[in-house]
Amino acid sequence: MIGGSGHVGARAARALRRLHPDLPIAIAGRDARRAAAVAAEVGGPTTATTADVGRGDLGLERGASFSAVVTLVKDEASNAVKRAQADGVPHIAFSDFVSEIGPLVAHHVARPTRAPILLLGHTLGGAATLAALHLAQDLRSVDAIAIGCVVDADDRGGPASQADFERNEQIGQAALVLQDGRWTWARGDAATRRFADAEGVEQVGHALPLMDVVSLAAATDALSIRVDMAARDASTRGAGHATDLVVEVSGRLDDGTAARLRYDIVDADSYARLSAYGAAIATERLLGLEGGPPVGPGLYHPESLIDPARAVARLEELGARVRRTRS
Ligand SMILES: NC(=O)c1ccc[n+]([C@@H]2O[C@H](COP(=O)([O-])OP(=O)(O)OC[C@H]3O[C@@H](n4cnc5c(N)ncnc54)[C@H](OP(=O)(O)O)[C@@H]3O)[C@@H](O)[C@H]2O)c1
Incomplete structure (x- = not known):
């Protein structure tokens, strides 16, 4: 290693x-x-x-x-x-x-x-993509996939992580997103998304050019896919919520009804641990x-x-807290 x-x-x-x-x-x-x-x-x-x-x-x-x-x-x-x-x-x-x-x-x-x-x-080392695909298995068709990762504002990873984020800023800080079926490099307002963290608190995320978007676009027929990361003040979150991964997949169930399936995968450590x-x-x-x-x-x-169900089970076995909901 x-x-x-x-x-x-x-x-x-x-x-x-x-x-x-x-x-x-x-x-x-x-x-x-x-x-x-x-x-x-x-x-x-x-x-x-x-x-x-x-x-x-x-x-x-x-x-x-x-x-x-x-x-x-x-x-x-x-x-x-x-x-x-x-x-x-x-x-x-x-x-x-x-x-x-x-x-x-x-x-x-x-x-x-x-x-x-x-x-x-x-x-998070593929955790988000595999969780999204596990949800997608229960849908007849997938319209949109949104991944949100919430970390403490002071959780910047080690020097190597910081160097990678700085390099991303130097090359223009744009993030690849799939929007209405078209690949777009999002910047500014288009690179911002609000979503609820695992405790229901609204966070402001910024899109990142992570690999999930291309994996999920090839694996599903979703027309909109993005990954956003939000930083929150650690004093505003509950104990045990150092890293929240929020995966939302919307589409149609077998009977044709619209549904949004969601995983909240939570860990008490910095985002390095789920990764x-x-x-x-x-x-x-x-x-x-x-x-x-x-x-x-x-x-x-x-x-x-990696089989998505096996990956989610393995994450739980290692200590991540996993909650699945439908709306
Ligand atoms: N895909 C993901 O989910 C994900 C998530 C988090 C982080 N990352 C990436 O994972 C990497 C590590 O992040 P981190 O937060 O763990 O950083 P870190 O704490 O700085 O760890 C970097 C590690 O690499 C070693 N290293 C640094 N430069 C090296 C070199 N030239 N040759 C060999 N080893 C070297 C360091 O040891 P020495 O200093 O002793 O060489 C240390 O063991 C970063 O590239 C980050 O962007 C990916």
Whole structure:
């Protein structure tokens, strides 16, 4: 796990260890002491190693071999995906906005039979997309999907997360949304949406260019799809509501009546933890430890590999609080 010592990484390693007590995990980052401290805390067969995605050889020891390359930091020079392809092992790309996946797609196109590559720059590591698709299964047709994520105003993730958000601002801060069947880069007022959080309090969200929109547009016939993130003052929310994921899917039931189905998925920790659960669920699936055999070479989204019902059940098992409603 490159970036395994970060906010998301340490939580993902802990979640994986809970799910798979015997799975060998290597925690990697530039700072060896930090990686070793996380490895000790994760326990079981966990080791620590230095790695730097800025280096062609990732700075790994010569001859080191791994069964997957889970990259929980931006792979700016594509060195991690190249290593996964060279070794023929699964790769998770966790840090790419929807506007940034070109290089990953090109690596797959150039060597399509080398390795499975999972694009996982989705809201909370795919949790939102999988929850939306679980709701969509109960509808005959889907009209609109709206994902809202509410976090504490001071929850900015680690330095790597902050760098990614700053990069998004530099490239214009627009967010890809599907609106009335057309792809639009939303800015300004169009990038703002009000929605109720899990406690019923209205929040003001801003659209983000996360991968859910393209996954859900390909998986459903929805004409409107967007992802918005809202920051709230922690003193205004109830205990245990550090991160609220709100997933709303509207459409028609089998009998033709209009319905809006909603999941509220709530966690008491920073948004790194639900994201880490998503990464852990994806990792166990790629390795064939849960939900099917090991995944062969290909380019994947979370919904191409993970059964939505299983994902929601796994999130609950890991400790997320899940509520489903219909209006
Ligand atoms: N898809 C999602 O749901 C989702 C959700 C949250 C975050 N993210 C993304 O996940 C990433 C991690 O976020 P975070 O909040 O956990 O950040 P973080 O706390 O800063 O963690 C970054 C991790 O990567 C390591 N790292 C940094 N630069 C590195 C390099 N050049 N080579 C190898 N390792 C390096 C860090 O250790 P050292 O400093 O010791 O190298 C640390 O372990 C970010 O890219 C963020 O945008 C995605």
